[in-house]
Amino acid sequence: MLLIGVPGLRWSDIRRTGTPNLWNLTGQAAVGALSVKTVAGHTCPIDGWLTVSAGQRSQLRHGSCGLPPAPTGTTVPGFPGMREDNANSKYGSKLGILGDAVHGAKGCTLAIGPGAAVGAADRTGRVDQYFPSVDKTPADAWAHCALTVADVDDVVRAYIDAGVDVDGHQVRVTPKDRATAASAADAQVGRILRATPAGTTVLLAGLSDNTGSSRLHVAMATGPGYTPRYLTANSTRTVGLVTLTDVTSTILHTLGVAQPKDAVGSPWRPDGRKSASVSRVVHAMADRDTHARIYSRFVFPFYMVLIAAQLALYAFATVALRRKSDRRLAATKVLALAAGALPVASFLANAVPWWRSGQPALTLALLILAGVVVITAAAVAGPWRRSVTGPGAVVAGATALFLSMDVMTGNHLQNCSMLGYTPVVAGRFYGFGNTTYALWVTGLIIATGALAGLLIARRGDRRLLPLAVVVAGGLIALLIDGGPMWGADFGGIISVIPGFTVFAFMLAGRRVRPTRVIAVLAAGAVLILGISFLDSLRANPTHIGEFWNQLTSGDAGKVVYRKFLGMVGTFGNWKLSVIIVLGVGFLFFALLRPLTWRAAALHMAYERAPALRATLAAALVTTVVGMLVNDSGVAIPAMAFTVAVPLALAASVRALELAGPEAPPRPERSEEPSASTG
Numbered sequence: 001m002l003l004i005g006v007p008g009l010r011w012s013d014i015r016r017t018g019t020p021n022l023w024n025l026t027g028q029a030a031v032g033a034l035s036v037k038t039v040a041g042h043t044c045p046i047d048g049w050l051t052v053s054a055g056q057r058s059q060l061r062h063g064s065c066g067l068p069p070a071p072t073g074t075t076v077p078g079f080p081g082m083r084e085d086n087a088n089s090k091y092g093s094k095l096g097i098l099g100d101a102v103h104g105a106k107g108c109t110l111a112i113g114p115g116a117a118v119g120a121a122d123r124t125g126r127v128d129q130y131f132p133s134v135d136k137t138p139a140d141a142w143a144h145c146a147l148t149v150a151d152v153d154d155v156v157r158a159y160i161d162a163g164v165d166v167d168g169h170q171v172r173v174t175p176k177d178r179a180t181a182a183s184a185a186d187a188q189v190g191r192i193l194r195a196t197p198a199g200t201t202v203l204l205a206g207l208s209d210n211t212g213s214s215r216l217h218v219a220m221a222t223g224p225g226y227t228p229r230y231l232t233a234n235s236t237r238t239v240g241l242v243t244l245t246d247v248t249s250t251i252l253h254t255l256g257v258a259q260p261k262d263a264v265g266s267p268w269r270p271d272g273r274k275s276a277s278v279s280r281v282v283h284a285m286a287d288r289d290t291h292a293r294i295y296s297r298f299v300f301p302f303y304m305v306l307i308a309a310q311l312a313l314y315a316f317a318t319v320a321l322r323r324k325s326d327r328r329l330a331a332t333k334v335l336a337l338a339a340g341a342l343p344v345a346s347f348l349a350n351a352v353p354w355w356r357s358g359q360p361a362l363t364l365a366l367l368i369l370a371g372v373v374v375i376t377a378a379a380v381a382g383p384w385r386r387s388v389t390g391p392g393a394v395v396a397g398a399t400a401l402f403l404s405m406d407v408m409t410g411n412h413l414q415n416c417s418m419l420g421y422t423p424v425v426a427g428r429f430y431g432f433g434n435t436t437y438a439l440w441v442t443g444l445i446i447a448t449g450a451l452a453g454l455l456i457a458r459r460g461d462r463r464l465l466p467l468a469v470v471v472a473g474g475l476i477a478l479l480i481d482g483g484p485m486w487g488a489d490f491g492g493i494i495s496v497i498p499g500f501t502v503f504a505f506m507l508a509g510r511r512v513r514p515t516r517v518i519a520v521l522a523a524g525a526v527l528i529l530g531i532s533f534l535d536s537l538r539a540n541p542t543h544i545g546e547f548w549n550q551l552t553s554g555d556a557g558k559v560v561y562r563k564f565l566g567m568v569g570t571f572g573n574w575k576l577s578v579i580i581v582l583g584v585g586f587l588f589f590a591l592l593r594p595l596t597w598r599a600a601a602l603h604m605a606y607e608r609a610p611a612l613r614a615t616l617a618a619a620l621v622t623t624v625v626g627m628l629v630n631d632s633g634v635a636i637p638a639m640a641f642t643v644a645v646p647l648a649l650a651a652s653v654r655a656l657e658l659a660g661p662e663a664p665p666r667p668e669r670s671e672e673p674s675a676s677t678g
Contacts, residue, residue, distance in 0.1 A: 001254050002202045003149045007045040008156035009206030009218045011285035013182040021190035027278045030270040032231030033288045034219035036244045037426035048208035052119035055248030055263025056093035061085040068114040076117050079125025094262050096123030102147050105257045113151025120149040143197045154185040159210045201254045214424045216289040229270035234540040236429040239272035292424045294355040295416040302418040303575045313339045314586040333653040338376045339646040343439050344399040345371030347413040388609040388654045392647035393450030399443030407486050431488030434632035438639035442619050448473035449615025456610045474500030484535045488542040491630040497524035499622025506614035576638040583641035601652035608655050619644050
C-alpha cells in the first residue's frame with residue numbers, strides 16, 4: 001500500500017506536456033476532487049498530514065503554517081505535544097491512529113519525507129523506517145513495509161520559499177513558477193511509480209492548500225479494485241468528490257485492517273463512468289474547483305444584496321402601509337413576492353454553469369433575476385392572485401418543489417449555490433444543508449397552510465380534511481428531509497415534529513398544552529431513533545445512522561456538545577443577526593403593531609385567511625427548534641425569515657386591498673394572538 005501526498009496539487013496543475021506522469025496516471029486511475037478541509041479555514045501541509053495520521057480533522061495549533069518538521073532518526077519531533085493539542089480540540093482527534101493500526105496488524109511503516117513521517121507515525125511519533133527523500137530511498141526499500149508513505153512537497157514549497165513581504169502578505173507565485181513546481185513534483189511521482197512493485201495499491205492526494213485561499217485538490221487511486229472511473233465515498237455520496245479524512249479509511253480498508261472508531265472517514269471507491277479523454281477528465285475536475293472558487297468570491301456580496309433587498313422592502317412597505325395608496329400597496333405586494341422568490345431563484349441559477357462565463361458575476365445576477373421574475377409573474381398571474389395567501393403559496397410552493405426535486409436527484413442546485421453548501425467548507429456534501437432545509441421547510445409549511453386555509457374557507461368549520469392536509473404535509477416533510485436517500489437531515493426531522501404538531505393543534509382549535517406537546521415529542525423521539533437505528537443497519541449509513549452508532553458507543557455526547565458550541569458561535573454572525581432583527585422588527589412594528597393607520601395589517605390577513613396564524617406559528621416553532629438542535633444556529637431562522645416575512649407582508653397587503661379604502665378604523669388589540677385560535 002502506497003500513499004503519495006502532494007500538498008497543494010490541483011487539477012489545473014496537470015498538463016500533457018508539463019506533468020506527463022500525472023497525465024498518464026489520470027488516464028489509468030479512478031479520480032476525484034479532494035476536499036482538504038480540516039479545522040481552520042485554510043489547511044496547512046502539516047494539518048493535512050496530521051489528519052491522515054488521525055483519520056479525523058486535525059491541525060498544528062501552535063506553530064507556523066509551514067512544512068512538517070524533519071524526523072530525528074525515525075521519530076517526529078514534537079509529536080506528543082501535537083497529539084495532546086488535538087486530543088483536546090473540538091474534534092478530539094487522536095494522532096497516530098493510522099500507524100498504530102498498521103503496527104497492530106503486525107505491519108511496518110516506511111516514510112519518505114517529513115510529511116510522510118507525520119502521517120505514518122504511531123502514537124509515539126515513530127515510524128519503522130525513514131528516508132528524507134525519494135532520491136535517498138534504496139531500490140529494495142519500496143517493498144519492505146505494508147504501508148509506504150511518500151511526501152512530494154515541490155508545489156507547496158514554491159509558496160513557502162517565496163515567503164512574505166514586509167507587510168506580512170504572501171509573495172505572489174506566478175503561473176510560470178507554479179508550473180515549474182508542478183513539473184518537479186511530477187518528476188518525483190514518476191520516480192516513485194517506477195520504483196513501486198507491481199500490484200501495489202497507490203493513492204495520490206493533494207492533501208493541503210497552498211498559502212492562500214482554500215481549494216479542491218487532486219485525488220487518484222490505482223491498483224486492485226480501482227478502475228478508470230470517478231471516485232466517491234460514503235462521506236460525500238457524490239461522484240467525483242472525496243475528503244481528506246477518507247484517506248486513512250481507504251488505507252486501512254486496503255490493508256484489511258479494522259478501522260478504529262475514532263477515524264471518521266470512509267473508503268474511496270470507483271463510481272460513475274469516466275471519459276476516455278484525459279483532457280476532458282482533467283477539465284471536469286478543474287471545473288469543479290473553479291465553481292467552488294468563484295462561488296466563494298460571491299457569497300459575501302450575495303448576502304449583502306439579500307440584506308439590502310430585505311431592508312429596502314421593509315422600508316418601502318412601511319411607507320406604503322401608512323399612506324393608503326392603492327398603487328403603492330400593489331407595488332409592495334409584488335416586491336414582497338419577489339423578495340420571497342429570491343432565495344429559491346439563487347438555487348435555480350445553478351442549473352446553468354454561470355461560473356464558466358467570462359463575466360460570472362453578471363451572468364449569475366441575470367440568472368437569479370430571471371428566476372425571480374418568472375416565479376413572481378406566476379404568483380400574480382393566475383386565479384390564486386385574488387386570495388390573501390394564494391400568491392405567497394405559489395412562491396412557497398415553488399421553493400418547496402424545486403428544492404425537493406433537487407435533493408431527490410443529486411443536490412446539483414445546492415452545491416456551490418449562494419445559499420447552499422460548498423465542498424471546500426465541507427460542512428455538508430449530500431442531502432439538505434441547514435440553510436437549504438430552513439428555506440425548504442418554510443416553503444412547505446406556507447404552501448400547506450394555504451391549501452388548508454382554502455379548504456377551511458370552502459367547508460366552513462369542518463376541519464377534518466384541512467387537518468389531514470397538515471398531517472400529510474408533516475409526513476412529507478419527515479419522508480423527504482429524514483429519508484437517508486434524500487434529505488438525510490437529522491436535525492431537520494427533530495424540528496419538523498414540534499412544528500407540525502403546533503400547526504395541527506392550532507388548526508384544530510385545540511390549545512397547545514404542554515402535556516400534549518410532550519406526548520407528541522416523545523412519540524417523535526421514538527420515531528427519530530427508529531429511523532436512526534434502521535439507517536445504521538445499512539452497509540453505508542448516513543450521519544443519521546451514524547448517530548445511533550455514536551449513541552450506543554457512548555460518543556454521542558461529544559458530537560452533541562460540538563454542535564452546541566457551533567450553534568452558540570453563530571450568534572456572532574452579524575449578517576444573519578441583521579436579517580433576524582429586520583424581520584422580527586418589521587413583523588411587530590409594521591404589521592402587528594403599526595404606529596398609524598387603520599388596523600394591524602397582519603391581523604386583517606388572519607381574519608381573511610383562517611389558517612395563516614397557525615401557518616406562521618408552525619414556521620416559527622420549526623425554525624427556532626431547528627436553530628437549537630443544529631450547529632448552523634441562527635442561520636436557520638434567518639433563512640426562514642427571508643421567505644416567511646415577505647410572504648406574510650404580501651398576504652397582509654392583499655387583505656388591505658380586499659378591505660378597501662372605506663373599511664372602518666379598528667383599534668389595535670392589546671393582547672397577543674392566542675395559540676388556540678384557528
